[in-house]
Amino acid sequence: MSYKRINRWHQLLINRYIPYLMLAQRIHLKLxxxxxxxxSDVTKNLGKSNVGDDPE
Structure with a gap:
């Protein structure tokens, strides 16, 4: 394979997958x-529940 061909194939691959990568990054950040x-909610709730809910 010539360098130009590899480069073009690479470019096509990158162009095809960039939107998916961007989407994956956005989903990852949201998660x-x-x-x-x-x-933070769990730690708040743990702090509240451990104060007076001791069964012993």
Whole structure:
């Protein structure tokens, strides 16, 4: 394979997959954000429930 052919194939591949990569990145960031929110909620709830709900 010549260099030009490889380069063109690479370009096609990159152009085809960039939108998917962007989408995946966006989803990943949203998931991280949701996990962060969930984590902070969990720690808040743990702090509340451990104060007076001891069964012993």
């Amino acid at each position: 991280l954000h949701l996990l962060d929110l969930e984590k």
